[in-house]
Amino acid sequence: xxxxxxxxxxxxxxxxxxxxxxxxxxxxxxxxxxxxxxxxxxxxxxxxxxxxxxxxxxxxxxxxxxxxxxxxxxxxxxxxxxxxxxxxxxxxxxxxxxxxxxxxxxxxxxxxxxxxxxxxxxxxxxxxxxxxxxxxxxxxxxxxxxxxxxxxxxxxxxxxxxxxxxxxxxxxxxxxxxxxxxxxxxxxxxxxxxxxxxxxxxxxxxxxxxxxxxxxxxxxxxxxxxxxxxxxxxxxxxxxxxxxxxxxxxxxxxxxxxxxxxxxxxxxxxxxxxxxxxxxxxxxxxxxxxxxxxxxxxxxxxxxxxxxxxxxxxxxxxxxxxxxxxxxxxxxxxxxxxxxxxxxxxxxxxxxxxxxxxxxxxxxxxxxxxxxxxxxxxxxxxxxxxxxxxxxxxxxxxxxxxxxxxxxxxxxxxxxxxxxxxxxxxxxxxxxxxxxxxx
Amino acid sequence: xxxxxxxxxxxxxxxxxxxxxxxxxxxxxxxxxxxxxxxxxxxxxxxxxxxxxxxxxxxxxxxxxxxxxxxxxxxxxxxxxxxxxxxxxxxxxxxxxxxxxxxxxxxxxxxxxxxxxxxxxxxxxxxxxxxxxxxxxxxxxxxxxxxxxxxxxxxxxxxxxxxxxxxxxxxxxxxxxxxxxxxxxxxxxxxxxxxxxxxxxxxxxxxxxxxxxxxxxxxxxxxxxxxxxxxxxxxxxxxxxxxxxxxxxxxxxxxxxxxxxxxxxxxxxxxxxxxxxxxxxxxxxxxxxxxxxxxxxxxxxxxxxxxxxxxxxxxxxx
Numbered sequence: 092x093x094x095x096x097x098x099x100x101x102x103x104x105x106x107x108x109x110x111x112x113x114x115x116x117x118x119x120x121x122x123x124x125x126x127x128x129x130x131x132x133x134x135x136x137x138x139x140x141x142x143x144x145x146x147x148x149x150x151x152x153x154x155x156x157x158x159x160x161x162x163x164x165x166x167x168x169x170x171x172x173x174x175x176x177x178x179x180x181x182x183x184x185x186x187x188x189x190x191x192x193x194x195x196x197x198x199x200x201x202x203x204x205x206x207x208x209x210x211x212x213x214x215x216x217x218x219x220x221x222x223x224x225x226x227x228x229x230x231x232x233x234x235x236x237x238x239x240x241x242x243x244x245x246x247x248x249x250x251x252x253x254x255x256x257x258x259x260x261x262x263x264x265x266x267x268x269x270x271x272x273x274x275x276x277x278x279x280x281x282x283x284x285x286x287x288x289x290x291x292x293x294x295x296x297x298x299x300x301x302x303x304x305x306x307x308x309x310x311x312x313x314x315x316x317x318x319x320x321x322x323x324x325x326x327x328x329x330x331x332x333x334x335x336x337x338x339x340x341x342x343x344x345x346x347x348x349x350x351x352x353x354x355x356x357x358x359x360x361x362x363x364x365x366x367x368x369x370x371x372x373x374x375x376x377x378x379x380x381x382x383x384x385x386x387x388x389x390x391x392x393x394x395x396x397x398x399x400x401x402x403x404x405x406x407x408x409x410x411x412x413x414x415x416x417x418x419x420x421x422x423x424x425x426x427x428x429x430x431x432x433x434x435x436x437x438x439x440x441x442x443x444x445x446x447x448x449x450x451x452x453x454x455x456x457x458x459x460x461x462x463x464x465x466x467x468x469x470x471x472x473x474x475x476x477x478x479x480x481x482x483x484x485x486x487x488x489x490x491x492x493x494x495x496x497x498x499x500x501x502x503x504x505x506x507x508x509x510x511x512x513x514x515x516x517x518x519x520x521x522x523x524x525x526x527x528x529x530x
Numbered sequence: 531x532x533x534x535x536x537x538x539x540x541x542x543x544x545x546x547x548x549x550x551x552x553x554x555x556x557x558x559x560x561x562x563x564x565x566x567x568x569x570x571x572x573x574x575x576x577x578x579x580x581x582x583x584x585x586x587x588x589x590x591x592x593x594x595x596x597x598x599x600x601x602x603x604x605x606x607x608x609x610x611x612x613x614x615x616x617x618x619x620x621x622x623x624x625x626x627x628x629x630x631x632x633x634x635x636x637x638x639x640x641x642x643x644x645x646x647x648x649x650x651x652x653x654x655x656x657x658x659x660x661x662x663x664x665x666x667x668x669x670x671x672x673x674x675x676x677x678x679x680x681x682x683x684x685x686x687x688x689x690x691x692x693x694x695x696x697x698x699x700x701x702x703x704x705x706x707x708x709x710x711x712x713x714x715x716x717x718x719x720x721x722x723x724x725x726x727x728x729x730x731x732x733x734x735x736x737x738x739x740x741x742x743x744x745x746x747x748x749x750x751x752x753x754x755x756x757x758x759x760x761x762x763x764x765x766x767x768x769x770x771x772x773x774x775x776x777x778x779x780x781x782x783x784x785x786x787x788x789x790x791x792x793x794x795x796x797x798x799x800x801x802x803x804x805x806x807x808x809x810x811x812x813x814x815x816x817x818x819x820x821x822x823x824x825x826x827x828x829x830x831x832x833x834x835x836x837x838x839x840x841x842x843x844x845x846x847x848x
Binding site: 135136137138140142143144145147148205206207208209211212214215217218219220222223224225226229311314315316317461464465466467468469470471472473475 | 649650651654655656657658671680683684685686687688689704705706707708709710712713714716717718720721722723724725726749750751811814840841842843844
């Protein structure tokens with residue numbers, strides 16, 4: 092049995108080693124490069140991107156969709172596992188919530204990067220028109236940011252109080268900060284009951300809000316006439332895709348943190364096994380909606396739809412399409428269905444592929460459709476017939492991804508990524524039951 | 531007239547306000563007269579005047595008792611307002627595909643008149659062919675000024691709007707540059723100012739108004755055909771209509787049932803009936819204000835247009 096001291100020593104935030112410092116600096120460098128590129132975009136206009144009148148949305152939008160999708164892990168893992176009383180969630184929920192918060196914050200920033208007139212941001216409130224799906228997004232994203240933040244913060248309170256005590260002698264300033272953030276947590280009965288109730292309410296709220304968020308994201312596309320977007324399947328298709336992207340990201344990051352912080356005792360193969368089962372469920376669900384989205388329409392495709400599907404199946408986008416379908420969906424399903432596939436290392440590799448495939452999947456949702464309008468593309472320069480992101484777009488997009496990782500890194504550095512109080516409580520409980528069993 | 535609900539509601543409210551205003555003012559005036567009628571004439575009368583009350587009966591009033599009532603200022607319903615448009619008009623266009631031979635004068639006039647500096651013209655002449663066996667033809671398109679505009683529905687800030695006279699315009703001083711309207715438009719007629727428009731000094735002193743698109747164009751916002759309200763107000767036809775040497779474009783008012791290409795003036799209904807007019811992608815339900823006449827019995831040779839056809843160019847500069 093681990094004593095509480097050992098628990099604290101293991102789980103309290105630790106200073107980064109050399110690798111951590113290099114990692115953080117690398118992220119900061121990428122972010123600076125992106126900020127410079129963005130300033131240049133502000134000055135010159137979006138001419139610095141490769142978007143034009145036909146490919147009028149590009150990786151800013153697909154990256155935005157990716158962030159929104161990834162943020163879904165907050166409602167799935169945290170809220171659903173909580174409400175279904177899956178106790179194995181304890182060591183991974185905080186990481187999931189951190190990912191969700193970082194992703195949804197970056198989604199909000201990314202969509203503003205796509206706006207050609209960010210100086211008129213306030214018009215979205217002053218002149219808001221409720222029938223526009225963008226207005227729905229303006230409402231739902233801040234709501235989801237707030238809920239994600241609270242779902243991360245409220246369960247943290249007892250841990251912050253513990254850390255306040257833990258650092259009292261060695262690091263008084265840090266201790267003071269933890270104290271302030273712990274909102275005077277004493278662990279009294281009243282406090283505990285308020286906390287439990289609040290978390291319960293937030294967990295209940297974040298599920299519908301998360302579902303609505305993903306759906307609105309889908310409606311940004313399906314409220315247009317465009318082939319490939321104008322689909323009733325798009326809402327659930329996006330939800331299922333978000334399920335995959337979110338858990339993929341969770342698996343990957345859990346693995347890295349486990350290695351970096353040597354948490355093998357806390358995040359065990361059992362947890363990876365459970366996460367693997369969750370991911371395979373997500374992939375199977377997504378596969379189902381993919382069949383609905385791509386395979387079944389092929390039977391009754393109109394000429395325009397057939398052109399669209401052909402560029403995906405056999406045409407220009409075929410390599411990418413089959414990479415995201417086979418690499419990001421079929422192979423994970425096959426590997427994760429076996430117990431051996433749900434060991435930490437294979438899970439990490441699969442998780443990484445799933446995340447990369449999820450990102451490109453959104454690119455495939457946005458770009459090909461725009462390049463197949465109803466009227467033929469004529470009278471514009473040859474380069475407008477294609478789209479591939481420019482250097483500016485890559486720099487800025489990389490910076491948003493780096494910023495999301497930096498938020499995660501900073502939170503991991505200063506927060507106990509495995510709930511200390513909860514783990515202690517659970518171990519006590521375990522001790523009690525074993526004692527009872529012995530008697 | 532199939533205007534959108536919002537407009538008819540606005541109209542209703544507008545009328546209601548006017549009626550109640552008129553009633554109040556009328557009531558005050560009447561009671562004024564009535565009180566004076568009851569009073570004994572103070573001074574010597576200078577003859578009687580016959581007046582009709584609002585319920586139609588005639589009354590005689592001493593002429594000294596008659597005072598002029600200050601009428602409220604004329605309601606602005608008859609005044610031009612950039613978001614409401616010209617009152618009691620509904621602008622339409624008819625494009626006769628049988629006459630088009632890709633002379634591209636329309637495009638040049640439009641580009642010039644709207645100071646278009648980008649690579650994508652607002653008016654394009656497409657080379658069309660439905661299938662291998664059917665004849666190719668030239669099809670000019672510009673903003674279809676739909677009565678159910680998909681672009682207006684998705685705009686989050688009401689920057690693009692539909693007027694009562696049927697015209698769809700863009701307020702470039704409000705547009706946030708999200709390009710959702712461009713994604714929504716099935717006719718691909720919207721054009722974006724990806725950079726600071728290179729219009730030079732021509733538009734420098736121009737005072738911006740949504741009803742003269744391109745004068746000036748605004749960086750990071752959307753542009754498109756505006757149906758030339760700036761010409762209508764001068765009693766002139768849109769640039770493309772006057773420029774076309776073949777009389778392809780007819781412009782007019784649906785309420786007046788009249789369209790003209792500058793030379794001939796025709797009845798809209800009869801023209802659409804006789805020549806089997808249609809609208810682009812009718813099945814989408816966007817209800818365009820632009821009608822097309824099919825390319826039948828052509829007097830022009832399709833091939834003549836091929837010399838001018840440029841697959842990758844629609845503006846002069848590129």
